[in-house]
Amino acid sequence: MSTLVTIGNYLFRIRAAIATVAFVLMVLMAKPVHSLAAHMLVLCGLAIRIWAAGYVGMHARKREFVGDIVIRSGPYRLFRHPLYVGNFFLVLGVIVMYNPPAWLSAIYLILFVIMYATIVLGELEHLRGKPTGAVCYKIKNLNGEISTWLVLAAVYCLYFLLLM
Secondary structure: OOOHHHHHHHHHHHHHHHHHHHHHHHHHHOOOOOOOHHHHHHHHHHHHHHHHHHHHHHHOOOOOOOOOEOOOOOOOOOOOOOHHHHHHHHHHHHHHHHEEEEEHHHHHHHHHHHHHHOOOOOHHHHHOOOOOOOOOOOOHHHHHHHHHHHHHHHHHHHHHHHHH
């Protein structure tokens, strides 16, 4: 196993902690702005996540890669990693809303791409040799997205408080 795959596996396990630390730092430096574009980015990210999560289910919520097939239906026909695409839009929208200094925004976006690129390597290694298949969208697969809604609720509550 390559070093990048090992790093990707580790980052996958601690991705929520990294996001929490990054968000706290951004809040401390925030100059929130009213921005329709920011909310549209968040909605786009959320829509992509809901679409993808309906296919992948709780596998995406684990601390380790656990999928036993390579999904080739729904958004997985278009993107190899639609949950990560959704995350990118969510992060970009939150950055625009909170309006931290440009240098911090640039660092966050660069680190996001680097972090998820290594996570993708770890996921690809896990899925190597696994069969491909089509799965159906299931509403029950969205149970794991409750945490996404809770995080977004906290992000928006804090955002509106900072706007006051």
